Every structure is written in C-alpha cells, then in structure tokens.
Amino acid sequence: MGIRMIAGWCAGFVCMLLPFGANAQTEPRYPIKPVRLLVGFAPGGGSDILSRAVGQKLTERWGQPVVTDNRAGAGGTIAMELAAKAVPDGYTLLVVSGSQLTNAALVTRVPYDIQATFAPITQMTSQPYVLLAHPSLPVKSVKELIALAKSKPGALNYGSSGTGSSAHLGMELFKDVAKVDMVHVPYKGAGQAMIDLMSGQVQLLLASAISAMPQVKARRLKALGVTSSKRSGLLPDLPAIAEAGLTGYSVVGWYGLVAPAHTPPAIVQHINHQIAQILGSPDIREKLAADGIESAPSTPTQFRETITHEIEKWTKLVASSGMKL
Structure with a gap:
C-alpha cells in the first residue's frame, strides 16, 4: 500500500508539473546576446528614430544590448538584403516602412519574394x-x-x-x-x-x-x-x-518590424508581445504623437495581411494607370 501511495503521489506530482513544463517550452531562452536592428536609411530619419526609441526600451527589458545598425542606400534595399541573408535566430531584425517594401517590389524589383523572405513580427506605427x-x-x-x-x-x-x-x-x-x-x-x-x-x-x-x-x-x-x-x-x-465621397481612399504610412524567414515562431511571438507593451506605454505614445505618428501594434498575422494588401494595392494601381516607375 505504501508503494502504491508513493507511486500515486509521484504520478500526481508529474501531472501537476506538465502544464508548467509546456509553458516553459513556449517561452524561448531569448535573447542571450546583443540584438541588431537594421535600418535602411541614414540616422535622423523616421525609421532610425523609432528603432532607437524601441531599442532602448528592449535593452532595459532584456538586459541585452539592442543596437540600431544603419545601412543606408538603394531605397532601403541594402538593409533588406542583409536581413534576408541573416541567420533566422532572432538576433538580426529589420525596421521597415510601407513605402520601403512597395519600392522594393515595384521600383527596385528585388530578385526575391518579399513576403516569402521575411517573417512579419508587428506593425509598430501608423501615419x-x-x-x-x-x-x-x-x-x-x-x-x-x-x-x-x-x-x-x-x-x-x-x-x-x-x-x-x-x-x-x-x-x-x-x-x-x-x-x-x-x-x-x-x-x-x-x-x-x-x-x-x-x-x-x-x-x-x-x-x-x-x-x-x-x-x-x-x-x-x-x-x-x-x-x-x-x-x-x-x-x-x-x-x-x-x-x-471617395469611398475606399486610404493611404497610410507605417513602420514595422520583420525577421528573416524561418525565425522560430516562439521568438517572433516573444518579440511581438514585448513591442506591443512598449508601444502601449504613455511615454512612447507621447513621443510618437509629437512627431505626428500613432502607435499601432499588431499581431504577426495582421501585419502579414497588411503587407500583402499594400503590395497588391499598389501593384494593381501601377498596372492600371500605366505610370512609369
């Protein structure tokens, strides 16, 4: 009887631990080293200012440096190519704008599928x-x-x-x-x-x-x-x-954060949650509002839908209007 009781207690204890083990597995051990935020434009621009503001907050939360790396040139595509070729481990991220992705797809015509190359993390702002x-x-x-x-x-x-x-x-x-x-x-x-x-x-x-x-x-x-x-x-x-009377007319600039494709989903979700909390803080919201920008965090799925919609909308407009880019 004593052995059976002990076995029962052990089984019950293991069952109690299972939920905690499952939760622990969903929280990645991240970051354990510095994180790089690539920005495709020179210091002082909108994406640079946002990157540094968010990076400072992430550094405070994570206890690891989150460093802005400006790689200006070619309409932001130099930074995009660096991010596309980076190891998908969450330590190289890219701050992007709607116009940057649209230009890459329609004007520069980068030799890769933008939507297949990057993993959306979150939209950050709306302007x-x-x-x-x-x-x-x-x-x-x-x-x-x-x-x-x-x-x-x-x-x-x-x-x-x-x-x-x-x-x-x-x-x-x-x-x-x-x-x-x-x-x-x-x-x-x-x-x-x-x-x-x-x-x-x-x-x-x-x-x-x-x-x-x-x-x-x-x-x-x-x-x-x-x-x-x-x-x-x-x-x-x-x-x-x-x-x-111009139903459907909408043009909104935005900044967002993406990672190389195949970055572990658990890391993507972890970063998403951290960014959402940062963008919801009063000091960040006030700082953005002073520059005419609204905080607009999203889920990774919502951000992917935004990117898809933007590229499709502008591709259709360029084709139907015959404009030269």
Whole structure:
C-alpha cells in the first residue's frame, strides 16, 4: 500500500508539473546576446528614430544590448538584403516602412519574394499624410479641389518626394478614385518639394503631419484633408479625404518590424508581445504623437495581411494607370 501511495503521489506530482513544463517550452531562452536592428536609411530619419526609441526600451527589458545598425542606400534595399541573408535566430531584425517594401517590389524589383523572405513580427506605427495646397489655389476642401480639377483637366499639378514615393502613389490613387487628371512633379526629397509648394512652384503635395502642420498654422499652406480612411486622432478637426465621397481612399504610412524567414515562431511571438507593451506605454505614445505618428501594434498575422494588401494595392494601381516607375 505504501508503494502504491508513493507511486500515486509521484504520478500526481508529474501531472501537476506538465502544464508548467509546456509553458516553459513556449517561452524561448531569448535573447542571450546583443540584438541588431537594421535600418535602411541614414540616422535622423523616421525609421532610425523609432528603432532607437524601441531599442532602448528592449535593452532595459532584456538586459541585452539592442543596437540600431544603419545601412543606408538603394531605397532601403541594402538593409533588406542583409536581413534576408541573416541567420533566422532572432538576433538580426529589420525596421521597415510601407513605402520601403512597395519600392522594393515595384521600383527596385528585388530578385526575391518579399513576403516569402521575411517573417512579419508587428506593425509598430501608423501615419496618415496631409493633403496640402498653396494658398493661391482657389479651393477650401477636397470636394472643391475635385470640381476644379475636373473643370481643368491636366491644368493642376502636384509635387512628391520622388517617383514611387508614398506621396506620388497616394496622389495617383487620388486621381484614380476621383477620376481627375493632374501633372506629377517629382523631386529628390520631401524638403525641396515642400519649399516649392510654399513658393507656388507646385500647387499640391501629400506630406507628413509633422512637416505639414507648422506651415498650415503659419498660414503658409492650406490643409484640405488627411489620407487615412477616417479622421486621425492626432488631427481630429481635419476631414478624411474619403469624406469627400471617395469611398475606399486610404493611404497610410507605417513602420514595422520583420525577421528573416524561418525565425522560430516562439521568438517572433516573444518579440511581438514585448513591442506591443512598449508601444502601449504613455511615454512612447507621447513621443510618437509629437512627431505626428500613432502607435499601432499588431499581431504577426495582421501585419502579414497588411503587407500583402499594400503590395497588391499598389501593384494593381501601377498596372492600371500605366505610370512609369
């Protein structure tokens, strides 16, 4: 009887431990060494600032250095190629933007399948653009702009930070949905495009909120609407362009985090949970809001769907419009 009782106790004790063992297996022993965050652009840009802010928080949580590694060039594809060839162990990650992936697929045409090459971890931020107009343009709303453009086909123009940029594709989508014709004037960067808009060299421009709103408040430019599908929490008084009857119009910039394909799912989930907690903290949310950016963490599955949708949307637009990239 004593032996049976002991055997019963042992069996019960093992059963009690099984759930804890199962949970322990799902939590990876990670990280045990420094983690590298690749950024495809020079220091000081949006992806760099975000990478350093999040990296600092991860360093504090993990007790391991999380280092931003800027590999600028070729529209961000140099960093993408480094990440694609990295060992899929969670120690090399890539901060990406929507425009970076779109450019890689449509403009640079990288020799690999973007969606098969990377494992999405999480979207991190969301940033609507602001449709700006020079004060001399006789419109006060998106509806008035559409009416003016339809009355003068090909007479209006818009600037962008470059062919294939979010500002370019966003305005081409506007033309497609609104059924209007306007001339594209590409620049080598958003700064010069903004300068020429303020001087009246171009009439319209899609710009980030952080660069747009100071000029609007100073009455140097007019803001007609935001490009998100609904009003932005950061600019609640500015109507969404979609409110002008352009159902389905939505152009939102975002930053996200990916890993090389075949990175262990447990590590992907662990990083995802950590990033979600960081992006939910008041200090990070306030820091992002000051730059006109909203915190927007997602699950890996949701982020994969976002990437798929973005690439499909812009590929379809480029094909249907016949635009040259």
